[in-house]
Amino acid sequence: MNALDKPEHLEILLAEPRGFCAGVDRAIEIVERALQKFGAPIYVRHEIVHNTFVVNDLKAKGAIFIEDLAEVPPGATLVFSAHGVSKAVQAEAQARGFDVFDATCPLVTKVHVEVAKLAKEGYEFIMIGHKGHPEVEGTMGQLERGIHLVEDVEDVASVQPAQTDKLAVVTQTTLSVDDAAEIVAAVRARFPSIREPKQQDICYATQNRQDAVKVMSPQVDLLIVVGSPTSSNSNRLAELARKLGVESYMVDNADEMRPEWLEGKWRVGLTAGASAPEVLVKEVIDRIKALGAVSVRRMDGIEETVKFPLPKGLKL
Known part of the structure; x- marks a missing residue:
């Protein structure tokens, strides 16, 4: 960060966009609607999205997360996670007679x-x-x-x-x-003749969050990424900042923030992976403020308007 650009007091710079993407919004809504419509328990194969807070919140509402379909009783309602499943898992779910809702990201x-x-x-x-x-x-x-x-x-x-x-x-x-x-x-x-997709497979939200980190990195001397350790896209954000020469840490929640990270720092960048809810970002902001930050400023960035439809059978 340019020395002339240093604020008088520790400042938080918020990335735009950050946090939930349309696929994550849809996946969580599928589980919540299934719980409302069919009642607990609803079984979910694998974590619906890779975020500890989200998974624990849905567990409290009656979702049961499993890896093996043998753990699901006959006739139960099953949701496939946002990450997608193999043909073998689809066939097994059908053979076991589950009422399946597919939350795979489109x-x-x-x-x-x-x-x-x-x-x-x-x-x-x-x-x-x-x-x-x-x-x-x-x-x-x-x-x-x-x-x-x-x-x-x-x-x-x-x-x-x-x-x-x-x-x-x-x-x-x-x-x-x-x-x-x-x-x-x-x-x-x-393989010079290899066929590539017409549009790259990496999703718009992953691209946008990485682009925001690229813009933010020269303006900060520390980057905090809110995301769970299992979240691929969150890990990539922290890695990207480090490659750009910025000290970076990933936190699952505000309790993981360490005061020593902020020593001698002037401006802290804050972003969140696509599976991390905004409530966690707000708690991290409060924690950084408690450790000395005086102001919060939002970056200019792309406004995401993508929305994916829910599967049939989940209208309330």
């Missing part, structure tokens, strides 16, 4: 539809993503074979597709935009 569903369409045309796929992440497991589980996962540029060299005439690339929606571009470039260099 932008993840778009990737699944693209994979299914191109697979019928004989394509194999390279998927860029993080091994073990539920979204990656869901997308790779759309096919029995023919999807090769790469996590970094080094992985690209070891991919051995059965053929290279029909090869397409897809990505996890919550990756670092810059990292994904670097890996796609390596894929393109090795």
Whole structure:
């Protein structure tokens, strides 16, 4: 941060946009509406979104989070998380006779539809993503074979597709935009005829939050990201700030804020991952104020107006 730009007192700079995206809003609303319409308990496969506060809030309202469908009693109402599920999980849920509501983010569903369409045309796929992440497991589980996962540029060299005439690339929606571009470039260099999506798979909200951090970073000497440790897009925000030379920490809630982080600081940037609710941001603001911040200023930024429709059968 330019020394001439230093405020007289510790200031908080709020990123715009930050926090909930349309897919997260929709997923949480699906669980809440199912609880209102059918009563507790409602079963949810995997955390509906990767945020501790949200999951605990829904647990208190009667949601039960499970990983194995064997834990769900026959005839129960089941919600698939925003991250999406494999064909095998869908088939098992159907075979067990659950009343299913799919909270998969429509932008993840778009990737699944693209994979299914191109697979019928004989394509194999390279998927860029993080091994073990539920979204990656869901997308790779759309096919029995023919999807090769790469996590970094080094992985690209070891991919051995059965053929290279029909090869397409897809990505996890919550990756670092810059990292994904670097890996796609390596894929393109090795497989020049690879088919890329018409629009990148990384979602608008992930892109917008990362862009806001890029704009904010030169203006602050510390960045706090509100998000849970399991949240991919939140982790990418903190990583991005560090790559841009800004000290950065991720907190699940205000209690995790450490006073020593603020020592000698002039302006604190504050953002939140797409699964972190605004109530947590407000609590972190109060905590930073208690530790000496005097003012809060909002950045100019993109206003997000995207809204996704709810599944049929959940109108109250």
